[in-house]
Structure formats: structure tokens, C-alpha cells
Amino acid sequence: MTAYILQRLIQSVLVLLAVSVVVFLAVYGIGDPIELLVPPQVSAAERTAMIQRLGLDLPVWQQYLGFLGKALKGDLGLSFVHGVPAVDLILARLPATFELVLLAMSLAAIIGIPLGLLAGLNPESRPSRAIMAGTILGFSLPSFWKGMMLILLFSVFLGWLPTAGRGETVSVLGIPTSLLTLDGLKHLALPALNLAIPNMALMIRLVAAGTTEAMTQDYVKYARAKGVRRKRIIGRHVLRNILIPVVTVAGMEFGSLVAFSTITETVFAWPGMGKLLIDSIYQLDRPVVVAYVMLATLLFVAVNFLVDILYAALDPRVKLTGEMA
């Protein structure tokens, strides 16, 4: 087990290194930030000083090594636009994104699991077919379009919910959150629902497939023959068995929800990390883009690492020395 963990750890570090090289080179290609940052009337000397101060005159590889050295100390450079450390800028936006993602995941589970169970128990019935057709819709509607339609329906036509921003926040242990105020929740409702829909569809699919399969298993037949009530069979035996893959997938989807929140945050002007990324791309704020990608990669790699280790620990069939099954 230790050898396996070590091996996966080395792999994870290699992935991070590879991403740092690729991203640095890719982002290095973004148009000249000096054009944007220095007003045209500034003298040539001041301009040169500015270029030197930002280290933009050095060769690419030297810029990269400097970047890597600092990155290891948690310093991913100053934002060109805001003049503050890029990491701080992103971390300040982190709570907004995380509360959005967490609420979306909860919504997906709370709505998705019962619907999936319903669809899986009677796969041929009319409501089940409707639910499964709905999941295709949930998968295929583009996220930004869905968000706009939610705004159109709930904000423009019905006037129930606000269209943008985070609303009133309260501080819990120094972290601002919208989850605890009514105004905050109202602002949170539409973006969280929008982010949750594809995941909800995924949950429904997983649970429905698992339920249909589990109902034909011997342990269910045995429980039935024993005279166990249907409710108890479903709640105690079926649900327990299908929740393992559901939890695994939910964990793995966490990273992609953070990435997809970029779109939802843009539509709803939600002040999270994703909105920051898009704004930084517009403003050619290179350090913030690089820092975002590095932090996101760190998150994905960490989540994948944990999921793999948990998998190996829980499932004895996974070979610990070689590749994952």
C-alpha cells in the first residue's frame, strides 16, 4: 500500500510539473501585457523600467524557472492589474465558488437520488421514461443557455429572484458566506440550480441503472422471500449497495464542477474564482490566469489522488502495484 501511495504521489507531482510547463508556455503567448498596462504617453525609459520590474525582458526559460521557484513557496506572482498576489486574489474568491459548488452537489444528490430510484424501480413506466428523457435534456442543454433561461423565467418574467451578485453575506470564522442570509440564499438559488442540473442528470442515470440491476440480485430476492417489506429492501439493501459508485462519482465530479462554475459564475455575475479567471483573461492578467490553472490542477490532482487511494483501500481487487483497474 505504501509503495502504491508513493507511486501515485510521484505521478501526481509529475502531472503538476507538466501542467506548470504547458500553462506557462501557453499563457506566455497571450498578447503583450505591457501594451495594456502602460499608457501610450509614458516615456520609453519608464516603459523599460516597467518591463524590467515585471521580469518580462528575460528569456522564457528563465522566466519559467523563476516562476517555478516562487510557485513552490506559494508565490505565483503579482496580478498585473490589481498589484496584489495572484494567489491571494484567487483564495479571496474561493469561498464564493465553493459554496456554489457544495450547494449544487447537495441539490444534485437530494433531487437526483430519489428520482433515480423512482426511475430505476419501474424502468418501463411513463414517469420513469419522462425522467430519463429529462436527463438527456439535463446533459445536453448548454450551461450558459440554461442559466439565461432561468434568469429569464425567474427574474425577468416572474420577478422572484435576483439576477446577479452574491447578495448579503455574513462572516463565519472569517469566511463570508451567502448560505446563512435569506438575501444570500435568494442570490444563490439560480446559479446553484444551474450548476446542479447536469450533475443531477448524472446522479439519476447512475442511481437508476444501479437500482434496476440491484433489484435482480439474489440478495434482493432472498430478502423478498424472507418477507422483508419493500420499503426496507430498497432503503436498507438496494440503496446502500448503489451508493458506493454514486459517492465515488460525486467526488470525482467535484473538480469538474469547479471548472464548470466558470460559466455559471459568468452568467450570474457570481464573484467567484471562475468569474475572476474570465475577467483576468480579458484583461490579459497573466499571473492570475496561471495561478488559477495551477490551483485548479492542484485541486484535480489532489481529488483524483484521494479517490484512487480510497478505491484501492476499499476494493481489494485493485492491484496495488500496477495500473488501476
Added chain:
Amino acid sequence: MIASKTAPVAADADTALRHKVLRRIKSRPTTRGAVILLGVLLLLALLAPFIAPQNPHDLASLSVMDNRLEPGAQGMTGITYWLGTDAQGRDMLSAILYGLRTSLLVGLTSTAGALAIGVLAGLVAAQFGGAVDAAIMRVVDFMLGFPSILIALVLLASIGRGVDKVIIAIILVQWAQYARLMRAAALVERRKEYIEAAVNFGLPTRHIMLAHLLPNSISSVLVVSTISIAGAITLEATLSFLGVGVPVTQPSLGLLIANGFEFLLSGEYWIAAFPGIALVLLIMSLNLVGERLRRSFNVRGQ
């Protein structure tokens, strides 16, 4: 986990299966509707320059006086705007027909490109195995480990917007899934006796790969590619919406929606809603057809 367990289609069963699939598509009303809808959308996109009431790219034919007119309103020149106009006084119906062209162009071209690269990579990985296989599959794992939207976003942020650049970005994020599917299918195929016979016969490796392995293992990949076209179109629309996709001079459906977003809040819904409906119809019909094909061929993709 993700390995595709495609039962490869033997040559004699091929026609029979094809008939079965066609029959199934015909017998399902939803699928039949989707096929017809898809055909109509393709035709509209193809014929856009001939049937559009206006050339939305020709600024001279636009009248700014007609900006943001409601659907069905009549313009200064007597033209009726059935789907309303945008902020520049552009007829939305024409803009949608041309936008459909851009969306389909990007979706089809990028899928074809990703398919070519992915199939080749998967084939090479399966044929040569060992270090080559390991190297290719590590790259594939690496690519699939990240959400496609993030890779495409960062790439486009660095190379700038443009139809060709969006296509490159989508190829980059989509080739890996084809490579994985192709490798899995080719590995199954390679164990068959006819390949062994061909090897013993002394046929050159390139010939075995291209004339035997490729045609016999590509079906599952092709089936999945229908759904991937929808994915590519969605990705393009999303990137254009975020402002890093196609240029304003050649708006796709996604960009049209983005342009209408700011007017949505004031109730001028048509600028964003109609291109959105066109996009959703396109994606849904592709998905329904693709999903039916996938089920009929019994391919377990992704």
C-alpha cells in the same frame, strides 16, 4: 472502467446489423423526428445564403434605425423581421441561419480533425504496445484528467479568438477520447486469427494497420463521434459566449446568444432566445440520433 467492450462486427453480419439499426431508427418516433429535424437544420445551414432575407454580415444592408425590433415588426424598408432584430438592426432570422453555418462548420471540422488524430494515435498505441503505448496513453490520461472547458479556455486565452483557433482548441480536447476508444477496439481486434494470419503471411505492418485493423475496429469510434459533434458545438458555443471563441465578424449561435444577453434583463428576450432555441434543437437532435446509434450498435462510450 472506461474500456469499451465493443463486439466488433464481423463482415457478413455487417449489413444485417445496418438494416437492424436503420429499422430501429425508423420505428422510434422520437429518433425519426430527430433525424428529420437534423436534416432540416443541415439543409437550412447549407442554403442560408439563398434563403436568408438579409445578409447579416453585410453592414450596408442593415439599417440601424431598425435596432431591437420585436418579432414580427416591420422595418423602415418594408422588410418584416419575423424573429426581431438585434442591437445593430440585424434580422435575427438571417443571423441565426448564418450562425447555424458557423456552428456546424466548427462542430463538424473539429470532430473530423479530432477523429483523425485520435484514431491514428489509438491505432499506433494498440499496434506497437510497450513504451509507445504507455507514452500515448499517459498523454491521453493527462488530457482526460482535466475538464475540456478549462483546457480550451486557457488555450484560446493564449492564442486569441478565431474560427480556426476554436477548431484547434476543440480538436485538442477531443482527440484523447477517440484515442482511448480506438485503442481498446483495436486491441480486441488484434487478437483475432485473421490478423495473426496476416502477420504470419509477412504483410507489412502499415498495411495490417490501415487495411485490416482500422476498418474493422473503427465502428465504435464513429458511433460515438455523432454525440461528440454535439459536444463540440456546445463547447464552441460556450467558448464564444465567454468571449474567447469565434470572432464578431462570423458569429456562431453561441456568440449571437452572448450578444443578446445584455438585453435579456430588459425583457428583449428574442435577441438571445431564438438563437438559443436553434442551438438547443441542433444539439438535442444530434444527441438523440447519436444516443440511438450508440445503443443500437451497443457501444459503451466513455
